[in-house]
Amino acid sequence: MIKQRICIVGNGLSGLMTAVVLAKVPGIEVNLIAKKGTKNVDKRTTAISDTNYKFISQNIISLGENLFWPSKKIELYYETSKENINFLNLNEANSNLMYVFENDKVKDLLLKEISKNKIKLIRKDVKKLSELKNYDLIILCIGGQSKIYNNITKIRSIKKDYKEVAITGYVRHNYKTLNTSQFFLKEGPFAILPFSKNYFSFVWSVKKYFFENNSKKITYLIKKKILEMLKNKQDITISNIQSYPISLSLRRQYHQKNILILGEGLHTIHPVAGQGFNLVLRDIKKLKEIIKYYVSLGISIKNSYALNDFYNSRKPENTIMSLGVDATHSFFKQNKYLDPFKEIIVKNIKNNGTLKKFSKIISNRGLSF
Numbered sequence: 001m002i003k004q005r006i007c008i009v010g011n012g013l014s015g016l017m018t019a020v021v022l023a024k025v026p027g028i029e030v031n032l033i034a035k036k037g038t039k040n041v042d043k044r045t046t047a048i049s050d051t052n053y054k055f056i057s058q059n060i061i062s063l064g065e066n067l068f069w070p071s072k073k074i075e076l077y078y079e080t081s082k083e084n085i086n087f088l089n090l091n092e093a094n095s096n097l098m099y100v101f102e103n104d105k106v107k108d109l110l111l112k113e114i115s116k117n118k119i120k121l122i123r124k125d126v127k128k129l130s131e132l133k134n135y136d137l138i139i140l141c142i143g144g145q146s147k148i149y150n151n152i153t154k155i156r157s158i159k160k161d162y163k164e165v166a167i168t169g170y171v172r173h174n175y176k177t178l179n180t181s182q183f184f185l186k187e188g189p190f191a192i193l194p195f196s197k198n199y200f201s202f203v204w205s206v207k208k209y210f211f212e213n214n215s216k217k218i219t220y221l222i223k224k225k226i227l228e229m230l231k232n233k234q235d236i237t238i239s240n241i242q243s244y245p246i247s248l249s250l251r252r253q254y255h256q257k258n259i260l261i262l263g264e265g266l267h268t269i270h271p272v273a274g275q276g277f278n279l280v281l282r283d284i285k286k287l288k289e290i291i292k293y294y295v296s297l298g299i300s301i302k303n304s305y306a307l308n309d310f311y312n313s314r315k316p317e318n319t320i321m322s323l324g325v326d327a328t329h330s331f332f333k334q335n336k337y338l339d340p341f342k343e344i345i346v347k348n349i350k351n352n353g354t355l356k357k358f359s360k361i362i363s364n365r366g367l368s369f
Contacts, residue, residue, distance in 0.1 A: 003029045004301055006291075007135040009126055010034070013046070013103060014263030014280050015141035016110035021059045021284050023117045027295045031120045031135070042103035043240040044168050045201040047180075047193055047274040049364045052281040053099045060113055067105055069195040070096035071180040077229070078332070078346045079185045080339075084229065087346035090360050097360065098180065098274075100195040129259060136302040137291075141263040144249055149265055153253040158319075160248035160326070164188065165211040166271050167204045167218065169241040171226065174198065174234060182272075183229050184332040189272045190225060202226070203271050205246060246270055250322050254315065255307040262287075269322045272329045273363075279321060282366055283314055317367040 004027060008019045011034035023030045048056070048068075057063050074097055076088040090097055114121060129151060132138050140148065178200060181192040187206050194200040204222065214221055219238055227233055249268040254261055262283060269276050287310055294304050331342070349355060 003027055004136040004295060005029045005031065005134070006137045006139065006301075007031045007033060007132050008139045008141060009132075010141035010143070010263070011121075012141060012143065012263065013042070013107060013110075013277065014284075015139075016107060016114065017056075017281070018139060018141060018262060018284050018287075019119050020110055020113045020117065021288050022291065023114075023119050024059055025288060025292045025295060028291065030117075031122055032114060033122045033124060033126060033132075035125055036123045042107060043170070043242065044103045045100050045170075045193055045195050046103055046106075046277050047098050047100050048281065049098055049278055049366075050096050051365050052278055053096070055281060055285050060109065062109070062113065062116075067109065068099040068101050071098050071100065071194065072096055073179045074098070075179050075181045077181065077183045078342070079183065080343055084183060085343070085346055087349045088356065088359070089350075090356060090363075092360075097364070100180070100193045100201070102195060136258065136300060137306075138259045140259065140261050140265055142265060144264040144268045146265065149251075149261060152256045152259055152261065153251055155252040157252060158248065158250040162205075162246045162248070162270065162329075163208050164205050164246040165208050165243050166246050167202075167206065167211065167222065167241065167243045169202055169222065170239045171200050171202060172198055172237040172239070173200065175230070175232065178230075181229075185225070186334050189329070189332065190229065191271070191274065192226075192229075193274075205271060208245070211243065248322065248326055250319060254311045258302045258307070260287075260307050260310070267318050267322055269325050270329045272332075273325045275321055275325055275363075275366075278366065279318055282317070282368060283310075286310060286313055321366060 006022055006028055008015050008030065011032060015032065019030050019032045022028055053068060072092050074090040075086060077084040077086050126132065129138065129148065142148065178192070178194050180194060183190040187210060189205050191203045192200050193202070202222070211218070219241060223236060223238055226236060247268060248270060251261060251266050254266060263280055266283070267279060290306050290309050291301060294301055294306050
């Protein structure tokens, strides 16, 4: 069997994961291209579903369980003028709903896997796609802003500027019990994601003007909000505060010839539901299945319908999930005319068993069930 060569451009979380997973396909040689001088520091956390955790476990032999913090319970709250209404609790007795990991630690693990699997790591700056013409498949995992995409996608993307900023950071605490939580506050959604016994990360999405007007006291405001939400006045320590703009971006064209866009370059969504990297992992899983199928038949990826099959199988879920998250964010945004009705709706959600079941399935498996 002649080995087919795949080139993955980008050493972010998506690029590293794609390289490790595709290297498991028999008959495939994987090269990973990363910019010169790029560092592996990423002081953020990521949440993944149970099914995606199992997918990662199947593809990384040396997966350390201590890197992934499990959660059996997720609590959702809606802030009103009087109280925070706990309108939805998702529970699992015998399994985990989700896992949270620190990005930089998992990146280090993936780099070790890349070395162990003898995946060739090439340090170079790719300026033209013609430099990669000798590969059977080129996968671009270079974020959402690269100008290289302009040479591939001719169809206009779906885009939306939320005019919001996501503030992230770590919190050291001494709480005995702490569940994964999502608070829909008047300033914007605030997620609490435990990733070890004494640490949790947070993601607070706020209006850009709110962030700019309060940038000098943002640590104080975050601490105040956390203590109010958790109803506990014990001391906490906040670190690794970062911020980045939030937008919606959905490519309508995924590939051209043998060049595929993957990761944030393919879809960027609001962090309110924590579905961004979950969609990426489902993309990688489907891509592996399709490539394995064509290679097993002895068909050249370069001259096959593999990328067209990937597009047809993944575009519906990516589009529906992304627009669904956008609709969820729009529903919970503060609106003085609609807020009284929303309060009635969220109070009725709590006792809806069908909605609970459906929510657990969607968050765990997406629309692939």
